[in-house]
Amino acid sequence: MSQVQPAERKPVILSGIQPSGELCLGNYLGALRRWVELQDDYDCIFMVVDLHAITVRQVPAELRKRCLSFAAQYIACGIDPKRSTIAIQSHVPQHAELTWVLSSLTSMGELGRMTQFKEKSRKAVSTDAAVPDVPAVEGGGASQQANAALFMYPVLMAADILLYQTVGVPVGDDQKQHLELARDLAQRFNHHYSETFVVPEPFIPQVGARIMSLQDPTKKMSKSDDNANNSIALLDPPDAIRRKIRRAVTDSETEIAYHPARPGLANLLTMYAVLEGKPVEQVVQAYSGRSYSDFKSDLAELAISVLEPIQQRYRELMQDRSHLDQVLADGARECRRRAQRTLSKVYRKLGLVEPAR
Numbered sequence: 001m002s003q004v005q006p007a008e009r010k011p012v013i014l015s016g017i018q019p020s021g022e023l024c025l026g027n028y029l030g031a032l033r034r035w036v037e038l039q040d041d042y043d044c045i046f047m048v049v050d051l052h053a054i055t056v057r058q059v060p061a062e063l064r065k066r067c068l069s070f071a072a073q074y075i076a077c078g079i080d081p082k083r084s085t086i087a088i089q090s091h092v093p094q095h096a097e098l099t100w101v102l103s104s105l106t107s108m109g110e111l112g113r114m115t116q117f118k119e120k121s122r123k124a125v126s127t128d129a130a131v132p133d134v135p136a137v138e139g140g141g142a143s144q145q146a147n148a149a150l151f152m153y154p155v156l157m158a159a160d161i162l163l164y165q166t167v168g169v170p171v172g173d174d175q176k177q178h179l180e181l182a183r184d185l186a187q188r189f190n191h192h193y194s195e196t197f198v199v200p201e202p203f204i205p206q207v208g209a210r211i212m213s214l215q216d217p218t219k220k221m222s223k224s225d226d227n228a229n230n231s232i233a234l235l236d237p238p239d240a241i242r243r244k245i246r247r248a249v250t251d252s253e254t255e256i257a258y259h260p261a262r263p264g265l266a267n268l269l270t271m272y273a274v275l276e277g278k279p280v281e282q283v284v285q286a287y288s289g290r291s292y293s294d295f296k297s298d299l300a301e302l303a304i305s306v307l308e309p310i311q312q313r314y315r316e317l318m319q320d321r322s323h324l325d326q327v328l329a330d331g332a333r334e335c336r337r338r339a340q341r342t343l344s345k346v347y348r349k350l351g352l353v354e355p356a357r
């Protein structure tokens with residue numbers, strides 16, 4: 001009997017978020033919001049990628065809580081467990097297994113060129129990405145102390161994607177380079193061992209793909225930023241949202257206009273446009289002749305009106321732990337079944353002996 005479920009006949013979409021820090025408006029506008037829209041037309045898998053998060057040292061009890069909290073926030077944002085599969089990455093061992101296989105097709109040079117690795121490893125000495133209790137290599141730069149998982153991170157991400165024959169990966173702009181590696185690895189494996197993987201496409205939104213920090217609009221808003229004023233968390237109370245937007249860095253001009261040379265205002269306009277579902281030009285027109293402070297207070301109220309119902313649903317979900325556990329158990333079972341199909345095929349093609357049944 002065929003194991004193919006009706007839902008699997010739709011093309012597959014997969015994406016994930018690392019459970020580090022607090023989910024922020026950047027994650028919502030660049031990724032999560034799109035996930036919700038894609039559920040009708042695609043067979044969607046959304047993961048809490050906890051194995052990615054351990055590339056930076058985490059406090060175990062906090063990581064455990066955050067994984068459940070992130071899954072609940074996915075659902076609160078509109079991911080419907082009846083239509084989409086929600087799973088925790090470490091519940092599906094095939095991700096780590098395929099990573100090993102794909103690492104044999106990845107060069108050190110390719111991984112060393114990854115912007116995210118370069119940025120994070122440069123800071124490794126001063127952050128939790130350095131391996132504790134290991135003496136520094138003489139003459140080696142900061143990156144020598146970065147843990148090897150940080151280096152391998154993009155291969156694990158490729159495994160996440162390729163295990164499910166994913167056609168599209170909805171992500172923000174910062175994941176483009178990682179996606180490129182996943183595509184290269186799919187093509188490389190297919191070329192050497194015959195057609196096995198679908199080559200995935202990035203789904204990057206035209207507007208909102210890179211939401212910037214509120215205090216330093218030249219760098220991206222990040223959920224693990226040490227300064228909470230840089231980002232708006234999805235669970236921030238209304239007063240915090242008002243305060244953070246009021247204090248967001250803009251410029252000394254008075255007229256509201258979208259210009260890349262005015263990155264603070266451009267960022268706030270982008271946020272408004274995506275939250276409201278309107279083109280940026282329309283927002284600029286609507287605020288022509290009005291003050292920055294009017295615009296900022298309207299933006300804060302708009303963000304609150306989008307986030308409040310999400311926060312309400314989140315609180316309800318967190319009170320029903322058994323429901324959440326069930327969703328994640330179902331998701332993991334479904335992912336393991338589907339991932340094993342791909343992994344068995346991969347092992348066979350590589351020439352690994354199949355275990356006797």
Ligand code: TYM
Binds near residue numbers: 017174209
């Ligand atoms: P992560 O956890 O850093 O971010 C999760 C998603 O949010 C997007 N994003 C943003 N979009 C717009 N503006 C921002 N300021 C902003 N900050 C983050 C990210 O692009 C991402 O889509 N490596 C991934 C997680 C991952 C993954 C995967 C994604 C692991 N396996 C497989 C897709 C498919 C990451 O660190 O995302």
